[in-house]
Amino acid sequence: MSIQVEIVTRDRALFGGEADIVLLPGVDGQMGVMEGHEPLLSTLDIGEIVLRNGDQTEYIAVSGGVVEVRPDKVTVLAEAAEHADEIDIARAEQARERARQLLASSPPAERRIEMVEALRKSTWRIRVAHRKRPPGSSPGLGQSSNSN
Numbered sequence: 001m002s003i004q005v006e007i008v009t010r011d012r013a014l015f016g017g018e019a020d021i022v023l024l025p026g027v028d029g030q031m032g033v034m035e036g037h038e039p040l041l042s043t044l045d046i047g048e049i050v051l052r053n054g055d056q057t058e059y060i061a062v063s064g065g066v067v068e069v070r071p072d073k074v075t076v077l078a079e080a081a082e083h084a085d086e087i088d089i090a091r092a093e094q095a096r097e098r099a100r101q102l103l104a105s106s107p108p109a110e111r112r113i114e115m116v117e118a119l120r121k122s123t124w125r126i127r128v129a130h131r132k133r134p135p136g137s138s139p140g141l142g143q144s145s146n147s148n
């Protein structure tokens, strides 16, 4: 039993294939989707998408977007998304540091919201980048963190 998955951004198709289960960061909490799921349309938060297929697990950092679930297919239109092994960790660390410093300088409210978002995105990118495991190991879903 598997479900079709398509993950795209405005610029590119990131993933097209099947998964036994897909975990997504819904704005109301983590969603787990398998074949036969009831149809829904939801907004995605910043976080990670986990694709589990047999003993293979793939991690994708996602910076918001929308997901449409049908019983046979999950379609994600992401604002930005990267496979774990595409993430430039140094860039994400710089973005995190920049956001931390700006937040520490008591910015106006709108800037503050922007910086909190930048902090969350960069923190998730770093986390997802570190999820890469050597070939042959299967980290399993239990290790997917749900913290923000």
Ligand code: ATP
Residues within 6 Å of the ligand: 063, 080, 081, 082, 086, 087, 088, 089, 091, 092, 095, 118, 121, 122, 125
């Ligand atoms: P930065 O401040 O480092 O530019 P950002 O959070 O402003 O990061 P986004 O606007 O979310 O970046 O994304 C712009 C593009 O850059 C997207 O295509 C996104 O996938 C890509 N991107 C952002 N950060 C990284 C990263 N650390 N590694 C790889 N790609 C990244």
